[in-house]
Amino acid sequence: MSRPGSRERKLQQAPRDHLDLGLVVRGHGRHYLVETAEGGRILCHPRGKKSDAVVGDRVRWQMTGSDEGVIEALEPRRNLLYRQDEWRSKSFAANVDQLLVLVAVEPVFSESLLSRALVAAAEAGIEARIGLNKTDLPGVAAARQRLAPYTAMGIQVFEWSLQADPAGALARLAPWLQGKTTLVLGPSGTGKSTLTNLLIPDAQAQVGEISEALNSGRHTTTHTQWYWLDAERQSGWLDSPGFQTFGIQHITPTQLAGLMPDFAAAAAAGCRFANCTHRQEPGCAVQAALKEGRIVESRYRIYLELHDELSRPPHYG
Numbered sequence: 001m002s003r004p005g006s007r008e009r010k011l012q013q014a015p016r017d018h019l020d021l022g023l024v025v026r027g028h029g030r031h032y033l034v035e036t037a038e039g040g041r042i043l044c045h046p047r048g049k050k051s052d053a054v055v056g057d058r059v060r061w062q063m064t065g066s067d068e069g070v071i072e073a074l075e076p077r078r079n080l081l082y083r084q085d086e087w088r089s090k091s092f093a094a095n096v097d098q099l100l101v102l103v104a105v106e107p108v109f110s111e112s113l114l115s116r117a118l119v120a121a122a123e124a125g126i127e128a129r130i131g132l133n134k135t136d137l138p139g140v141a142a143a144r145q146r147l148a149p150y151t152a153m154g155i156q157v158f159e160w161s162l163q164a165d166p167a168g169a170l171a172r173l174a175p176w177l178q179g180k181t182t183l184v185l186g187p188s189g190t191g192k193s194t195l196t197n198l199l200i201p202d203a204q205a206q207v208g209e210i211s212e213a214l215n216s217g218r219h220t221t222t223h224t225q226w227y228w229l230d231a232e233r234q235s236g237w238l239d240s241p242g243f244q245t246f247g248i249q250h251i252t253p254t255q256l257a258g259l260m261p262d263f264a265a266a267a268a269a270g271c272r273f274a275n276c277t278h279r280q281e282p283g284c285a286v287q288a289a290l291k292e293g294r295i296v297e298s299r300y301r302i303y304l305e306l307h308d309e310l311s312r313p314p315h316y317g
């Protein structure tokens with residue numbers, strides 16, 4: 001055991017206690033926008049070569065010149081939501097309270113992507129809800145049907161049309177956002193920017209000049225961006241870039257079922273083998289639930305897809 005004693009811990013922490021505490025509201029390569037306790041925003045660079053701060057991180061920082069600063073240290077994180085693809089890891093944000101996965105009637109959403117985002121959130125211990133946008137479009141009944149298993153497993157689904165009834169969407173969403181830090185994730189084209197602009201009428205102003213300068217393009221979100229929903233800075237809204245893939249390689253095959261609520265509920269009844277993979281073993285409670293329709297086939301297919309993916313040894317070279 002090499003845990004430092006309390007005296008050592010104090011010594012390690014002491015040097016940074018005099019530094020200001022800031023919030024990372026945007027990151028772009030080695031450039032970070034840090035919000036000060038007073039609400040000002042300063043362009044900062046990390047000390048040293050490694051830059052592992054992400055949006056939502058609380059950091060210790062100090063000024064280095066008249067208008068720039070340096071990040072000296074990261075405060076411990078409550079959580080970190082990220083994708084782990086085969087070759088790279090992509091962090092969405094740290095220290096979020098809740099996740100909204102936004103999908104739409106059109107483009108037709110991938111249930112696999114949706115499930116991956118939900119599994120990643122479950123692993124990070126972040127409550128997730130689903131938003132279904134564009135309910136004005138004719139495919140709405142089919143979209144609802146595809147989301148029915150998620151509602152049944154206890155995940156709340158918001159429904160709205162940001163175009164036809166923006167006020168209704170706001171009324172449904174606002175109470176949930178109050179006092180929380182919410183990250184919105186979703187494939188491209190589902191309406192994330194529309195929603196952000198609806199929630200934050202001064203979004204462009206909040207992004208600010210420094211952030212604009214960091215950005216490669218104005219119209220697509222290329223990096224997670226922190227916005228405040230209220231003047232008191234109590235409710236945070238984090239808009240993230242759309243994704244087309246969502247690797248969950250940081251999760252082990254044995255963890256998977258426990259992170260899928262319908263599977264966890266079925267497995268709780270007890271499989272014959274403690275290390276059951278829920279694939280072909282006799283006396284499997286998940287297979288029984290599948291036969292009885294308590295687990296739907298599309299979800300079982302996703303489980304197999306993810307289980308295969310996570311069981312494959314990583315290939316190098």
Ligand SMILES: Nc1nc2c(ncn2[C@@H]2O[C@H](COP(=O)(O)OP(=O)(O)OP(=O)(O)O)[C@@H](O)[C@H]2O)c(=O)[nH]1
Binds near residue numbers: 137186189193241
């Ligand atoms: N029919 C319909 N279209 C909508 C609705 N909400 C947004 N749209 C349209 O959907 C398209 C995509 O919306 P965006 O807000 O740009 O989507 P996004 O998720 O930010 O997309 P990316 O920037 O690619 O990540 C736009 O043309 C919107 O006008 C809706 O409720 N109904």
Ligand SMILES: [Zn+2]
Binds near residue numbers: 271277278283284287
């Ligand atoms: Zn089983």
